[in-house]
Amino acid sequence: MQVVRDGVRVDCHDSGGDGPAIVLLHGLAGHAGEFAELRRRLPAGLRCVAVDQRAHVPGQPVPADLSRAAYAEDVVFVIQELGLAPAVLVGQSLGGHTAMLAAAARPDLVRGLVMIEAGPEADGPELPAEIGGWLDSWPVPFTSREQAAEFFGGGPVGAGWAAGLVDRDGGLWPRFARDAMVDSIAALVGAPEWTAWDSLPGPVLVVRGERGIMTDAEVARMTQRPDTTLVTVLDAGHDVHLDQPAATAAAISAYLDGQTPAG
Numbered sequence: 001m002q003v004v005r006d007g008v009r010v011d012c013h014d015s016g017g018d019g020p021a022i023v024l025l026h027g028l029a030g031h032a033g034e035f036a037e038l039r040r041r042l043p044a045g046l047r048c049v050a051v052d053q054r055a056h057v058p059g060q061p062v063p064a065d066l067s068r069a070a071y072a073e074d075v076v077f078v079i080q081e082l083g084l085a086p087a088v089l090v091g092q093s094l095g096g097h098t099a100m101l102a103a104a105a106r107p108d109l110v111r112g113l114v115m116i117e118a119g120p121e122a123d124g125p126e127l128p129a130e131i132g133g134w135l136d137s138w139p140v141p142f143t144s145r146e147q148a149a150e151f152f153g154g155g156p157v158g159a160g161w162a163a164g165l166v167d168r169d170g171g172l173w174p175r176f177a178r179d180a181m182v183d184s185i186a187a188l189v190g191a192p193e194w195t196a197w198d199s200l201p202g203p204v205l206v207v208r209g210e211r212g213i214m215t216d217a218e219v220a221r222m223t224q225r226p227d228t229t230l231v232t233v234l235d236a237g238h239d240v241h242l243d244q245p246a247a248t249a250a251a252i253s254a255y256l257d258g259q260t261p262a263g
Helices: 032-041 068-082 094-105 127-136 145-151 155-163 178-186 194-199 216-222 245-257
Strands: 002-005 008-014 021-025 047-052 087-092 110-116 166-168 171-173 204-209 228-233
Touching: 002 068, 008 032, 008 068, 021 032, 021 068, 021 094, 032 047, 032 155, 032 245, 047 068, 068 094, 087 094, 094 110, 094 194, 110 245, 127 178, 145 155, 204 216, 204 245, 216 228, 228 245
Parallel strands: 021 047, 021 087, 087 110, 110 204, 204 228
Antiparallel strands: 002 008, 008 047, 166 171
16 A cells, blocks of 8 residues: 655555554665564454555655654654554664654554664764665675575575565666665764653563664663563564564564553
8 A cells, every 4th residue: 555645655565454553664775575474473463554664665766855754754644544543663773763753753643662673872973874885785786586685694684685675677676775775874863862762651662682783771771761671582683573573573462462452
């Protein structure tokens, strides 16, 4: 399903049904399909909506606005347009940051928040250049998904990243514009969102990978907030949901058991 706000399209992959709604938000350079294994392991009866976010929909022009607010406002719009309120937001990395901002801005539409390898701390000024260099290292076009999966580290993480590539002109290419990713991550530089974090109502689940990139200092400060539960998933890196979908789903399911849908 396509949802358009101010001329910018996001694609929503909706399981349908009238059960409690969960909105799944990928990280930078990710895609909605990377949640497929996680979705299969979540409790039956949920309405799962995975979103290909702005600047991540193949074939679409790069949005002029790549601010954190724009990403978050898209999520709010999706909840309203699809009638998902009150929804639980589940986001990984940049998607978790987006979910946090949306929940803080519109607590009336959100009943729960799960942040996977994501937090309120600002990124350092070196990160955009690092991301740009990493994207420049991709040997595009890839000749096969197997080649791409190997480049991305193999295993379920490599396969998940390879699945997000699009087939065109005889090869496999990124679904996004390189500079749009750099600009999207640049919006995090020097802009901590602890005020938004501290304002969140209700319980929040933080999922951290044993080999992830969250710092101990950030996690310690996050868990000072009341009603914050931390789960560390063993043998998982930054892409916890790809490395360990079963353990990630178990953590989310336990969190949902403590949530009571309105109405």
